Amino acid sequence: MSEHISSPRLYVGIWLSLMVLTVVTVVAAQIDLGAFNTIVALTIASLKAVLVVLFFMHVKYAHERMIKPVIAAALFFLFLLLALSMADFATRLWI
Amino acid sequence: MSDSEVAVHNPALRHHFAEVEQQRNASSLGMWLFLVTEVMFFGGMFCAYLVYRTAHFGDFAAASSTLDLKLGTINTAVLILSSLTVVMAVWAAQTGKQKALVMYLLLTIVLGLAFLGVKGVEYAEKFEKHHVPGPTFHFAGAIPGHPDHPADPRHAEMFFSLYFVMTGMHAVHMIIGIGLFAFLAFKASRGAYTPAYFTPIENAGLYWHFVDIIWIYLFPLLYLIDRHK
Known part of the structure; x- marks a missing residue:
């Protein structure tokens, strides 16, 4: 097995950040x-989330290549949900 | 295939996988797919929050400023520290340190319970101040920066509805996580996890970090609206 093991020092550094x-x-x-x-x-908040995802959730060193596309898909559909909802609610008074 | 390869067959490897790495990748991808459904689950609540906050920004700021910023910050620190203990538990499992693994899992449980305890103190304060949505709801704050302009209590009630639903669902996820870690700590103390097999530790860790990320967004969105006024 060639899995990546991060050092505790990196984890403490991420925690401090x-x-x-x-x-x-x-x-x-x-x-x-x-x-x-x-x-x-x-x-x-997004910077913190990226640190957690990359280092604590090991996405930076993940062997499974589908994880990144899966995360991108989640963010894309979340964007659709928020953007299309706001395209409706934020423009209702424009008539 | 030589005989020696058969002899060292990893007992943790299920027979429908070709090798340990493929098995790990499959379970990890499955966990991530579950987390995607969780993103959309919380996404619906974040969307409702966004719509009402945009429509009633001043009232949301007035309601938000009644939340205890000190307790919220302490809880953020507690949760981030618990993410560190979880990732250290995964590290202990990877490097075969069984005692450290059990200790880090128990530490995570303690930190999770501390978070819920602080949350309980905050919830109790909401009941005392009648900030819990319902027939006894009462809100008399002014819009931040406009002391003679009272906030609309109905819109403040909407803020507290979202506050309770979002922090409540977050707390439910933490209770589930604490239960998971209690189970894993019990199994780990009996030597169930080795550097060759620690998938449950890894996946429970992914779940806990996800719950941490939800809080990382909830904290500024609920506690930090227009604090400067």
Whole structure:
């Protein structure tokens, strides 16, 4: 078997990054950035999610090649759900 | 095929798989497909949240600012730490450290219970303040940045409905995860997992990390709306 085993040091490093990003998102929420507050909060959340998926869920080193397309499909259908719903609800007053 | 190959046949390898790696890949892909269905399950709630938050942003900000930011941040830290202990449990299984595996699984259970305990304290506060949607719901906050402009209680109630449904479903997933890890810790203490076979540890880990990611999004969306005003 040629599976990849990450070192505990990498895991602790990822954990520290996640903790720092949590502090950053709480601090950033106290600063008035106008409409960018939401964008900053969601960007930091997505950064954290990417770290978890790549390193804690081992997608970076996965041997099974179908995992990445499966994740891309999930994100695409989530995008369809949110975007098409908002295309309806956000434009109802435009008539 | 030589006789020696038959002799070292891995007992963990099911006969419908050609080799251990193919078996691992298949179970891992199956787990990811399950997680995709979970993305869509939570996606429906995130979609409802997005629609109502866009329509009633000020009222959502008023309701959000009544949540306890300190407890929410502590819980985020607890959950992220539990993700570290889970990934260390997988590492212990990969490297054949049985005692460490059991210890990391038990640590994860403790952290999961701590998260639920804090959540329980937060829920109790909602009952005391009558912020639980229903006939006794009461909300008298003002829209952040507009002290003389009271928030519409019906829209605040919608925020709390979404708050309870989303954090509630998240908590249900954590309870299931804690049950899974209790079962796995019991099996691991009896030596069920070796570097040649630890698929249940790996897949339960994937599930736990997914639940962590849901919280990573719930935290800013529920707790951090317009906090600066």
